[in-house]
Amino acid sequence: MKGFFPMRRSEVAALLFLIAFSAFSFLPVWRRIEIGGIAVFGWLMIALMLISPVLTLFVFIRGQRRE
């Protein structure tokens, strides 16, 4: 990745995870399956809205400790 300015590995991993999780959530199959009365697509969106802030905050705090 010589063409890019360096980014911490944990930040790269967090971004890739969140983008991959979002793409996974939008697979059409999750619209049809329901758990507890809510489509899996809905549960995945709830999970994304919980994981995204917590993971980013964790990565930030970890980075600050290392600095």
Place this chain on the structure above:
Amino acid sequence: MLVERVLVVLYLAGCVGIGIFASRKVLGSRDEYWVAGRRIGTTVNAMAIMASLASGGSIIGVMGLAYSQGIPATLALFAGAVLGFPLASILVARQLRNFGRYTITDFLAFRYPASVVRYLVPSLIVVAFTIYIVAQLKAAGITANALLGIPYDAAIIFATLVFIVYVSFGGMVAITWTDMIQGALMLIVVLGAGLAMVWRVGSPLELMRQATEAAPELGQVVHQPVASYLGYFVIWATAIPVIPHIVMRVSTAKDAKGARLSLNLAMLAYSAMILVAVLAIVPVGKLHFPGLEDADQVFLKVMESEFPTLIRGVAVAAVLAAVMSTTDALLLACSSAIAHDILGGLLGDRASDKTMALIRIGAAWVVGLLALYWALSPPELISRFYTAGIGLLSASLFVPTIAGLWWKRANLAGGVASLVVGAATYILAQFQILDLGIAPVVIALAASAIAMLVGARFGRHEFPTMLEAIRALHD
């Protein structure tokens, strides 16, 4: 209705008071006016960022949407913004704060020094944000009419004059403090109401079980194909890192750490508010008020049936706060595009501080009154247009900004090409002149990225001094 009206009048008077109080400090200084002297603490900034993003749609709209279209679809529309915050925190917050200017135009015009960048970027911002402001004014008028019985025209004239006064005279200092109060009000009302609903039933899962048994469509994906949610999701995910009123907030932080942390905390607050609204308040509305003709009434119906008058009055103020906290930030960003980016660029150092202060105030009044004039007879589809306006900003600004900060081969040709091609492709796709069957923003972002690659391949390599300056922003 008297209690609600008195609370709202007190609240609006407080906003004007803050603006006039702040004006004594900010009018003579660009730093104070545009970025509050860069000394806003993390918690205050986080609350102000959350409030700037959470418009009337984030209280009334999100619950109405969940009521009528189900929880999964609604969350898909709002989760894009939640993904946008990590992108902003990791990809732009540190660098733009270290850059030490005011607006996204400042950065792009520095990174890609060409007249087309200096003037096209603020022009796009003015167009997109004026539409956004009109949509918010319309929401304010409808809300005040429904909740307080005030005629639509009188409500928006009064509300517009209030926020023009405190934005034009108090600048970023005034809107930071009003937004913080407005954000706290929204958060307390929505979280408090949601927790009360859950407490009465026993657990959120039990509440959800009862609601989805009574109304199965609440948990289903209905009405629209996933592709339509995907467009909205991508628009907000890519808008947050570049949208002017969020970028200006990044610049108000004391330092780069504060900028990043305030974005992270704002994301937590925004996420919590949306989840509680959709998962705790809407199910109660669906159980107690099935078959509402106007789904946007669900929040107010629940507040009316479950809480005493005083709390209902606070809830009405919270709804108006949501509308105003976004509108004031948009107005400041829009006036910065005119007064700082365009006129400031043209006048340079020739204008005195006093002249620039008058230009700043005048820009806010011109934009505010223009939006008011339009909002008095708004187009029916204005709320759709404003998402399209945000899409235009995402499509044109995301690639040049991110590539300009992170990719060493991004150059002037690539930056200009990605900006122009992103904007043009989005407009063509939005008006279905270019129709590939996928969301316009996805096509436009892809076209913008390709334009950047082509420009970088065939354009002149960037000067080492520019690369060194960008590298310094990462420290």
